[in-house]
Amino acid sequence: MPEGLDDGRLQRQLACFGFEVTVLSQAAKLAKALQKQVPAAVVAFADFTHSDPVLQLAQAISSNCPLVITSPRRDFPARLEAVRLGASGFLDWPLQANQLVDMLSFGDIGERRDPLRVLIVEDMASLAGLYTRVLAAHGVEAVSETNPEKVPERIEHLNPDLILLDMYMPQCNGIELAKVIRQQRLLDGIPILFLSVEKRQNVQLDALTLGIDGFLTKPVAPEELVVTVVNRARRYRKLRSYIANDSLTGLLNxxxxxxxxxxxxxxxxxxxxxxxxxxxxxxxxxxxxxxxxxxxxxxxxxxxxxxxxxxxxxxxxxxxxxxxxxxxxxxxxxxxxxxxxxxxxxxxxxxxxxxxxxxxxxxxxxxxxxxxxxxxxxxxxxxxxxxxxxxxxxxxxxxxxxxxx
CATH class of the missing domain: 3.30.70.270 (Reverse transcriptase/Diguanylate cyclase domain)
Structure with missing residues (x-):
């Protein structure tokens, strides 16, 4: 942050929201601090001059934790430069506590503090464990279940943003389990993706008519699993907030x-x-x-x-x-x-x-x-x-x- 910043007021405001804030006046101090501890986010002042030390550190910061740029410049070139430096957000200077809280609470940064939640229903424990580890490595809270009878209880406790469901299981098949899930009004909108070796188009189309959101064909590449699951789960979380939340406050209506x-x-x-x-x-x-x-x-x-x-x-x-x-x-x-x-x-x-x-x-x-x-x-x-x-x-x-x- 620039020299002379009255950080006391901003720190006090953010502390009321439960944030622990450290203010550093020099970029060199930031580099040393990052070696000791990786914060939830770094908010850095930038004026986008050639001598701006923040620009030299920005990519190193953004590769380790979310970076938010704050600047008196509001023009398109400055915002574009922030994107190219890997910034997750851009705020006008001087900083307002409420805007910073919103930035830290929503989007990619907020997702780190409230991860996407995914329930994996797969009768093979080894595969369930593999999918769980792959998603967890990308910040997703993934919980696996091998017993279909326990799925309603798992959903109740996890409140997932998406369900990955094996199509063929010995106790009951995935279509039957999906119907059980859809019977409950509050669960009717949760995205369900089938995991299956099934490639027949007519079978997949029949499943889609039941409200299934898509198929991932086994074996699933880790990159495909992460991209598909994360994007669908994010979209569902956002749509759910529009329907269930108060338009002004964002809280449940x-x-x-x-x-x-x-x-x-x-x-x-x-x-x-x-x-x-x-x-x-x-x-x-x-x-x-x-x-x-x-x-x-x-x-x-x-x-x-x-x-x-x-x-x-x-x-x-x-x-x-x-x-x-x-x-x-x-x-x-x-x-x-x-x-x-x-x-x-x-x-x-x-x-x-x-x-x-x-x-x-x-x-x-x-x-x-x-x-x-x-x-x-x-x-x-x-x-x-x-x-x-x-x-x-x-x-x-x-x-x-x-x-x-």
């Missing part, structure tokens, strides 16, 4: 969150595990819109969404329930632990600076938490969390109230 809550309740009851639901509401949000404008209000909603996605566990489900209200499903978590988690998040979010300059302000939220131990249904769980949220607001806001249990 109301209807999909409720469906996921019902599924989580079934899993928790079957496993005898606790589950908590947190309803979160931004305090005095109307005043934000009235005082700073609706654009500032939307930015607060986005900041909260980014904050929750970064700080919550991967197993937690978070969605925008409506307006300034959000819901979080915490599987395997009793209410008292959920209260401690949400209270820590509440305190950190209050430190996050909203807006900029003289118009900067802080924002708080209130939380109500209910427990599956005292609820008979998803509807009742939501109702009880709302009651706890009302109690938190009545007690002065900027606090967490939870049911016992």
């Amino acid at each position: 109301h209807s999909h969150l409720h469906g996921q809550l019902e599924s989580a309740i079934l899993r928790a009851r079957r496993a005898g595990q606790p589950l908590s639901l947190a309803m979160l509401d931004l305090d005095f949000f109307k005043q934000v819109n009235d005082s700073y404008g609706h654009q500032a209000g939307d930015e607060v909603l986005l900041n909260l969404a980014r904050f929750l996605k970064e700080r919550l566990r991967r197993t937690d489900l978070v969605g925008r329930y409506g307006g300034e209200e959000f819901a979080i499903v915490l599987a395997g978590t009793p209410a008292d632990k959920a209260r401690r988690m949400l209270d820590a998040l509440r305190q950190d979010f209050c430190l996050l600076e909203q807006g900029a300059g003289a118009r900067a302000f802080r924002q708080s939220f209130s939380v109500g938490i209910s427990s599956l131990a005292s609820a008979d249904s998803a509807t009742q769980l939501v109702q009880q969390a709302d009651e706890m949220l009302y109690r938190a607001k009545a007690a002065g806001r900027n606090r967490v109230e939870a049911q016992e249990g």
Whole structure:
């Protein structure tokens, strides 16, 4: 970063989102730091002059970890140069924390932190292991299963972005298993690729009419496996986000969150595990819109969404329930632990600076938490969390109230 950068504010903002940041003022220091540790990403300032030391290091950086270029130049030649240097992203200078968080959370960089998930169903354990290793070497979280009867359970726990399915297995064939998977509404859209020695076009066409997304003919070359699986899985993840996610925040929308809550309740009851639901509401949000404008209000909603996605566990489900209200499903978590988690998040979010300059302000939220131990249904769980949220607001806001249990 250039000399004189006020990195303290940027570091504090990013720390609120859970990022650990090291700021280096010289490219030489960066080269030494990379020898000691490979970071999740490097964000480098570049002015694209011939003497720019970052340009000399860029390709070495991008070969080891994602590189994001930030520059006061916004012209096409600068952006093209960044691409040729192997940069995964390009941000305008001066850096804005929210834009950087988005860059680190989505696309290729975000994929490193939340890998694509693939379920491999293959009755030959040696082949299943081979496919798993090949995909894992390219950053994919691949899980194999040799027993078709266990596939529904595997899908439930993994929530895969794609299923690789052997067409011919002794217990049941791939077409039958695909039909079982497609019976479930929430699984109807998951891409299924058949692994098979089958080359007859009529058989392949019959399978495609059942909603199968394609064939990989055995033996599958590693390069073909990786390219086909990764591209299909990425496309499905992106399409799923358009359908299931709130258009402003990118979180699950109301209807999909409720469906996921019902599924989580079934899993928790079957496993005898606790589950908590947190309803979160931004305090005095109307005043934000009235005082700073609706654009500032939307930015607060986005900041909260980014904050929750970064700080919550991967197993937690978070969605925008409506307006300034959000819901979080915490599987395997009793209410008292959920209260401690949400209270820590509440305190950190209050430190996050909203807006900029003289118009900067802080924002708080209130939380109500209910427990599956005292609820008979998803509807009742939501109702009880709302009651706890009302109690938190009545007690002065900027606090967490939870049911016992």
